[in-house]
Amino acid sequence: MAYQKVAIVGAGITxxxxxxxxxxxxxxxxxxxxxxxxxxxxxDDIESVSLGxxxxxxxxxxxxxxxxxxxSGGWRKPYMRQFVGGGTGVFAPIxxxxxVASGMFDTCLVxxxxxxxxxxxxxxxxxxxxxxxxxxxxLDPTLIWIFALEMNRFxxxxxxxxxxxxxxxxxNKKNAMxxxxxxxxxxxxxxxxxxxETLAWPVNRLDISPASDGAAAIVLxxxxxxxxxxxxxxxxxxxxxxxxxxxxxxxxLSYPRYVEKAARMAYDMAGVVEPKREIEIAExxxxxxxxxxxxMEGLQLADRGKAVEMLLDGVTQRDGxxxxxxxxxxxxxxxxxxxxxxxxxxxxxxxxxxxxxxxQVPGSPRCGLAQAWGDLMQVGTVVVLRR
Amino acid sequence: MELDKKELGATHYKESALKEGxxxxxxxxPKLQYAWDNGPAIGRYLEELKEGRIIARKCNxxxxxxxxxxxxxxxxxxxxxxxxxxxxTGKVNTFSICYVNWDASRIKKGDKPHLPxxxxxxxxxxxxxxxxxxxxxxxxKIKIGMKVKAAWKKPEEREGAITxxxxxxxxxx
Ligand SMILES: [Zn+2]
Numbered sequence: 007m008a009y010q011k012v013a014i015v016g017a018g019i020t021x022x023x024x025x026x027x028x029x030x031x032x033x034x035x036x037x038x039x040x041x042x043x044x045x046x047x048x049x050d051d052i053e054s055v056s057l058g059x060x061x062x063x064x065x066x067x068x069x070x071x072x073x074x075x076x077x078s079g080g081w082r083k084p085y086m087r088q089f090v091g092g093g094t095g096v097f098a099p100i101x102x103x104x105x106v107a108s109g110m111f112d113t114c115l116v117x118x119x120x121x122x123x124x125x126x127x128x129x130x131x132x133x134x135x136x137x138x139x140x141x142x143x144x145l146d147p148t149l150i151w152i153f154a155l156e157m158n159r160f161x162x163x164x165x166x167x168x169x170x171x172x173x174x175x176x177x178n179k180k181n182a183m184x185x186x187x188x189x190x191x192x193x194x195x196x197x198x199x200x201x202x203e204t205l206a207w208p209v210n211r212l213d214i215s216p217a218s219d220g221a222a223a224i225v226l227x228x229x230x231x232x233x234x235x236x237x238x239x240x241x242x243x244x245x246x247x248x249x250x251x252x253x254x255x256x257x258x259l260s261y262p263r264y265v266e267k268a269a270r271m272a273y274d275m276a277g278v279v280e281p282k283r284e285i286e287i288a289e290x291x292x293x294x295x296x297x298x299x300x301x302m303e304g305l306q307l308a309d310r311g312k313a314v315e316m317l318l319d320g321v322t323q324r325d326g327x328x329x330x331x332x333x334x335x336x337x338x339x340x341x342x343x344x345x346x347x348x349x350x351x352x353x354x355x356x357x358x359x360x361x362x363x364x365x366q367v368p369g370s371p372r373c374g375l376a377q378a379w380g381d382l383m384q385v386g387t388v389v390v391l392r393r
Numbered sequence: 394m395e396l397d398k399k400e401l402g403a404t405h406y407k408e409s410a411l412k413e414g415x416x417x418x419x420x421x422x423p424k425l426q427y428a429w430d431n432g433p434a435i436g437r438y439l440e441e442l443k444e445g446r447i448i449a450r451k452c453n454x455x456x457x458x459x460x461x462x463x464x465x466x467x468x469x470x471x472x473x474x475x476x477x478x479x480x481x482t483g484k485v486n487t488f489s490i491c492y493v494n495w496d497a498s499r500i501k502k503g504d505k506p507h508l509p510x511x512x513x514x515x516x517x518x519x520x521x522x523x524x525x526x527x528x529x530x531x532x533x534k535i536k537i538g539m540k541v542k543a544a545w546k547k548p549e550e551r552e553g554a555i556t557x558x559x560x561x562x563x564x565x566x
Contacts, residue, residue, distance in 0.1 A: 019396065020403035027404040027416065036402030044394045066423065126420070128497035139429045140439070141461050142524050144556050146495045151509045151524075154489030159511075162487070162537050186396045206491035206507075207532075220403055251467050255511045255522040256459075259487060356396070363397040 009107035013232040013239030014099075014391070016045030016225035017352040022189040022340030025123040026219035030065060031077030033221035034119035037345075038079050041115065041223035045235050052225070053111040055080040057087045058098025058118040060343035060380075063132035064125050078117040078223075084110075091136070092293060092380025093247070094118065095222075095347015096387035100245045102226045103389075112231040119221035120342035129217045136382055138252075150214075152383055154206035156259045157296045161208060163260035164311030166299075168208050172199035173317055174295035175212050175337050181324055182334025184364035187349070189340030190216055199295075215293045215341035222348035224355065240355045243373075244276030244390035254382050265304030265379065265386035273306075276390040278373070281306040285390070286328070286371035287357055289350035291379040292335040298322075301377055302330065304386065329367045332357060347378030351389060358393040434462045437476065443553040445545050449517050451475040457518040479516030481543035482564060486511040486522045490532045506532060512541060512561050528560030540564040 018040025020026075020033050028036070034057075042048060057078045062070045071087025078085075084105075088098045095118050102116040122129040133149035160166065176196060182188040194212065202212040225235075232239045248267035250257060257263075269281070278284045290301035299313035307328065308316055316322050322330035333339055333353035336346045354374040356362040377388045410416045431439060434450060438461055441448040450473040451458045452466035458477050459466070466473050488510035492500050500506060508527040513520060527535060528544060541561040551557040 021401045023403050023405035025406050027406050131496035134495050140435050141555050144554055145526060148493055148495045151489055155487045155511055159487035187401055205493050206489045255524050361395050363395040
């Protein structure tokens, strides 16, 4: 292998909240400081910084990467901002991995910070300009359209019902009750989801993750550097990312081919041959409840149209055979876009170390996966972690 | 490290705190405007819409007839070859019944919901869809696979925009 091995050695996170008094820089600082403290390091030990943050339009701050650099410890260091919409939270650690795996650096601080609350009347409006300016924006689209259109296509292709999909939301919001950073921990029923406001059929309010402010950070180290830092490294054994065409209306919306390609890239690198058997625990990206199922299929963790059966059989519960989103996911912990993906990486890191507390899954898993998704529903980002 | 045992950052506040002046914030609205160039592909597409026609581009390598038209084939990554008129009919690939506006505000009580859909256009390659809206249909009657036809603005009202098609409506019979 031509790469240096790369370990995650520390992690930090803020609470995820609808509106944080702290600025984006301050949130980035809080998460980064916690990550460094968690492994007894200081900013002087950090050779490079990979920053992830999603649309500038949320903050109304152009060049948000530069804006956030001080809080992220990027001052007078090799610093790089990553941005692929909702996929950013796993894309930033992938770039951190590149920094270290290449041999350029022995350490990298990966920081993801998001502040959506600055945008009024609602950050959803900032998404209008992701649609094609001439052929789509004139129709006054809202972000929920593309999710509603994709969810409908997914449901009708495989004969899946809204009630079945709602169980993802019930599971994840319940899992979040045990996450100290969680914004929307709730014990709810399928009926609660079905009876919540219809926003864009088939999408109801409780099918969707909230808008959030928050930050997360991890510390990466090369194999030899990690030995001085921790005796419990978690290795990034595979990384993958892939982008599909921006002509989204010409794609097969029932299946995320780009997630499959990203996953296969990561599996090949990690030597994962049978993902269904070898990936013991996963955090697929769940900004909407159906997306967890959609992504499990793209990730080859379920056959096409069959992820729902694993859900209904309880296999994806925290105490099931293949726990999905044991953190509580975007639906329960919250969705400060870029920070969400990194929260998922941190969850797998803690689960593999046996340090997930009340959220700890049984069976001492050795191999897990975190995934994020975004841009114009076209990018998949995947990391495979092992202890 | 276990998160449960740590003090986590981020201090939540309610929007009302701003209104009541308990927390200060600065509200500004940058007023920028953009003029987006169309390029030859979308430029011709809009000109044809003004005439009440839909035009696509064909790639002679993969043989796809693509809509919206594009001067390069993103699959073969080569220039496209020909202009091809396609029909103003198609079928519903997927749809939604939407009660919120673009900025997350809710539609007014009594107003009809937005009916966005992906329409696969007849004459274009299988699965080639565009985003548009449906009209002249009860929301509960919409079905995936339903045949639809463009409802055009009157010729004198067309301006060379995607909205020259008001909506797609079910084809009767
Ligand atoms: Zn071609």
